[in-house]
Amino acid sequence: MDRENQHKVPFVDALEDYCRCHMVPFHTPGHKLGCGASVYQKELFGSALDRDLGLMYALDDLFRPEGPLREAMQLAADLYGAGRTFFSVNGTTACVEAMILAVCRRGDEIILPREAHRSVMNGLVLSGAVPVYMESRFAAVQQISLGPDLDGLKRAVKAHPGARAVLVTYPTYDGVAIQLEEMVRYAHAQGLYVLVDEAHGAHLPFQAAFPKEALVCGADCVAQSTHKLAGSLTQTSMLHCARAFPLTDKIAAAMALVQSTSPQYWFLASLDSARRQLALDGERLTGRALALARQLRHELNLISGICSFGREIMDYSTVGGFDETKITIDFSGLGLDGREAERLLRRERVEVEMTAGSHVLALITIGDSEASTAALLKACRRIASSHSVCAVERSTEPPLPIPQVCVSPQEAWNAEVETVPLTQALGRVSAEAISFYPPGIPVVGLGEKITAACLEYIARKMTAGYRPNGAAGGLLPTVRVLCL
Numbered sequence: 124m125d126r127e128n129q130h131k132v133p134f135v136d137a138l139e140d141y142c143r144c145h146m147v148p149f150h151t152p153g154h155k156l157g158c159g160a161s162v163y164q165k166e167l168f169g170s171a172l173d174r175d176l177g178l179m180y181a182l183d184d185l186f187r188p189e190g191p192l193r194e195a196m197q198l199a200a201d202l203y204g205a206g207r208t209f210f211s212v213n214g215t216t217a218c219v220e221a222m223i224l225a226v227c228r229r230g231d232e233i234i235l236p237r238e239a240h241r242s243v244m245n246g247l248v249l250s251g252a253v254p255v256y257m258e259s260r261f262a263a264v265q266q267i268s269l270g271p272d273l274d275g276l277k278r279a280v281k282a283h284p285g286a287r288a289v290l291v292t293y294p295t296y297d298g299v300a301i302q303l304e305e306m307v308r309y310a311h312a313q314g315l316y317v318l319v320d321e322a323h324g325a326h327l328p329f330q331a332a333f334p335k336e337a338l339v340c341g342a343d344c345v346a347q348s349t350h351k352l353a354g355s356l357t358q359t360s361m362l363h364c365a366r367a368f369p370l371t372d373k374i375a376a377a378m379a380l381v382q383s384t385s386p387q388y389w390f391l392a393s394l395d396s397a398r399r400q401l402a403l404d405g406e407r408l409t410g411r412a413l414a415l416a417r418q419l420r421h422e423l424n425l426i427s428g429i430c431s432f433g434r435e436i437m438d439y440s441t442v443g444g445f446d447e448t449k450i451t452i453d454f455s456g457l458g459l460d461g462r463e464a465e466r467l468l469r470r471e472r473v474e475v476e477m478t479a480g481s482h483v484l485a486l487i488t489i490g491d492s493e494a495s496t497a498a499l500l501k502a503c504r505r506i507a508s509s510h511s512v513c514a515v516e517r518s519t520e521p522p523l524p525i526p527q528v529c530v531s532p533q534e535a536w537n538a539e540v541e542t543v544p545l546t547q548a549l550g551r552v553s554a555e556a557i558s559f560y561p562p563g564i565p566v567v568g569l570g571e572k573i574t575a576a577c578l579e580y581i582a583r584k585m586t587a588g589y590r591p592n593g594a595a596g597g598l599l600p601t602v603r604v605l606c607l
């Protein structure tokens with residue numbers, strides 16, 4: 124990385140220079156630099172409305188970049204060691220869709236873990252690719268998925284020797300990293316492209332203790348939510364292509380296909396400035412987050428009835444790394460499940476990222492401080508003080524059902540469908556993806572058979588208070604299925 128160059132923020136500078144010209148706007152957006160904006164928006168955004176621009180060829184075109192945006196994306200590529208980097212104003216969702224669209228054609232098989240994010244399902248609908256699932260390992264004590272392993276990949280390849288690509292989530296929401304390097308080596312030897320959903324990994328390059336970044340592990344294409352664990356605005360992500368990846372031009376075309384033709388320039392400037400922040404100060408900022416997370420975990424584990432696993436998760440032989448800034452807090456020793464713990468934490472004015480089984484997931488990032496981690500600790504201590512410690516009886520997270528793919532997601536999307544009560548859907552082929560968000564992993568994907576295991580999983584989650592997402596019926600009294 125050229126550190127001197129990383130001081131630059133070419134797109135931020137271009138936007139600010141343009142705004143200083145005070146051009147009289149005869150173009151979109153219609154509020155014309157805030158003059159026509161509602162009172163709420165004026166109060167909320169203030170002078171930022173002057174910069175609410177989205178399609179200014181004077182400033183550069185996201186989909187045919189030749190000026191400051193091109194330079195901004197080149198700087199991001201240099202920071203992350205990519206051959207080429209693309210900015211996304213539609214999150215990692217768009218990046219995942221674009222990766223699949225660029226690599227797979229209709230009918231191509233793509234090997235996936237069961238816990239692939241629902242954006243993967245979108246990519247399958249758009250491309251016509253056919254999912255082939257490899258098993259994932261489940262840690263019964265911690266109640267989390269450990270992701271797939273090399274043996275599972277080998278079995279999937281043996282059963283589907285013509286597969287075009289493998290896509291993995293790395294690391295998982297809970298911070299667990301599979302042994303990616305060896306899986307990439309094997310996949311490449313079999314002629315497969317390796318696509319990585321690194322939504323939770325924009326901060327990985329900045330601490331040696333974090334799992335090694337997917338690009339360094341040899342992945343071809345890596346999608347990253349810069350907004351999730353680095354400092355850019357919500358909805359902004361990056362897609363990195365390895366230097367030797369031959370389909371980069373197709374990726375460029377696919378990124379244009381899945382995003383707005385009026386990308387918000389705030390978002391692009393936000394990515395440019397977050398990249399500089401990471402390049403110049405990422406090590407210190409992530410180092411502080413890591414130290415805060417380690418101290419927090421240590422203190423949490425001193426509270427009777429509460430526990431938070433740490434690097435010992437790497438004792439599982441298939442785990443290759445762990446991101447310690449992901450704090451899974453297990454309340455089963457207090458007789459609470461994750462939903463109850465979430466509600467009690469909310470009462471203490473603490474909001475967590477996700478709940479499952481008997482735990483909640485808290486993220487410690489570059490935005491945290493001793494005060495914020497102290498607030499979480501205090502809330503946990505208060506909950507512990509009002510509950511008696513009991514014998515651990517974990518509220519078990521049901522393992523995700525093994526998918527039975529009947530038709531491709533695209534075929535299911537285009538098929539004739541009918542709506543049936545969920546209770547009568549056993550054995551039918553789903554025309555929609557049903558998931559609980561977060562983490563947004565489909566229980567049933569489009570084109571998959573609704574098995575007894577699926578129905579049981581959905582019922583258990585709903586009984587535990589989780590609300591399904593994605594089904595047409597919203598609360599799932601009904602589900603759309605393919606007509607027989």
Ligand SMILES: Cc1ncc(COP(=O)(O)O)c(C=O)c1O
Nearest residue numbers: 213214215216240292320322348
């Ligand atoms: C593993 C994973 N992939 C992709 C996404 C989508 O990312 P984004 O919200 O940036 O579109 C998420 C979001 O939660 C995710 O957890």
